[in-house]
Every structure is written in C-alpha cells, then in structure tokens.
Amino acid sequence: MNKLIEEAIVASKNAYTPYSKFNVGAAVELTNGKIITGVNVENASYGLTNCAERSALFSVYSLGYKQGDIKAMAVVADTEGPCSPCGACRQVMNELLPKSCEIYLSNFKGDIKRTIINELLPFSFGPDDL
Numbered sequence: 305m306n307k308l309i310e311e312a313i314v315a316s317k318n319a320y321t322p323y324s325k326f327n328v329g330a331a332v333e334l335t336n337g338k339i340i341t342g343v344n345v346e347n348a349s350y351g352l353t354n355c356a357e358r359s360a361l362f363s364v365y366s367l368g369y370k371q372g373d374i375k376a377m378a379v380v381a382d383t384e385g386p387c388s389p390c391g392a393c394r395q396v397m398n399e400l401l402p403k404s405c406e407i408y409l410s411n412f413k414g415d416i417k418r419t420i421i422n423e424l425l426p427f428s429f430g431p432d433d434l
C-alpha cells in the first residue's frame with residue numbers, strides 16, 4: 305500500500321497543471337502486481353481538464369484490463385488532509401473499480417485514509433440502474 309502511494313506521488317510530478325499548479329497523482333494496482341499511474345492534465349479550456357483518477361483508470365482500461373483485474377487504488381496531492389476525489393471521479397471510479405477495491409487517499413505528509421467506493425459515493429447511479 306505504501307508502494308502504491310509512493311508511485312502516485314512520483315507520478316504527480318508529471319501532472320500538467322499550468323493553471324491550478326495543483327498536482328494530483330493516482331496509481332492503480334492490478335491483481336498481477338502491475339501498477340498503472342495517472343495525473344491531472346489541464347487545458348486552456350479549463351473544463352476539458354482530466355483528473356488524475358480518471359487518467360489512471362482510463363489507462364488501465366486502455367491497456368485491456370478490466371474491473372476484475374484491479375486490486376487497489378491510491379490518490380495523492382499536496383493537501384492538508386488525505387486528498388479527496390472530486391464528484392466526477394467518484395462516479396467513474398464507481399463504474400470502473402470493483403466494489404471491494406481498496407482505495408487509499410493520501411497526501412505528501414503521509415496522512416492515509418483507507419476507504420471503499422460505496423463510502424465515497426453512497427446511493428450511486430451505475431450500470432445496474434439502466
């Protein structure tokens with residue numbers, strides 16, 4: 305788990321954040337041991353920004369992995385407390401992560417909150433509701 309957070313911190317250095325200067329790193333651990341990272345990538349048209357969590361998860365799926373291949377996820381930023389994913393990312397995490405996925409929210413100071421998606425997005429709207 306510390307390695308996953310460490311990888312997210314390393315990845316956060318690659319964030320493209322000329323506007324907010326707020327770097328976020330995410331790391332997804334697969335059941336095969338591989339770790340896939342993602343960062344926030346901003347845009348001059350601000351609304352087109354992609355958050356770190358979604359960058360990481362889209363990479364996981366782009367590489368051909370699926371929900372069942374995912375074990376854990378970490379999200380890190382230079383925040384006062386553990387970095388909390390935005391609402392859009394929670395919605396995407398709800399759809400793409402397995403329900404049991406261990407989620408570690410952390411910061412550069414070493415604070416860690418362990419959670420699960422149902423805690424981050426209770427009473428969610430998802431694929432089963434269609």
Ligand code: THU
Binds near residue numbers: 344345346353388
């Ligand atoms: N950001 C993330 O990458 N993840 C979140 O869950 C919250 C926000 C990014 C988007 C933007 O580049 C910057 O942080 C400030 O909002």
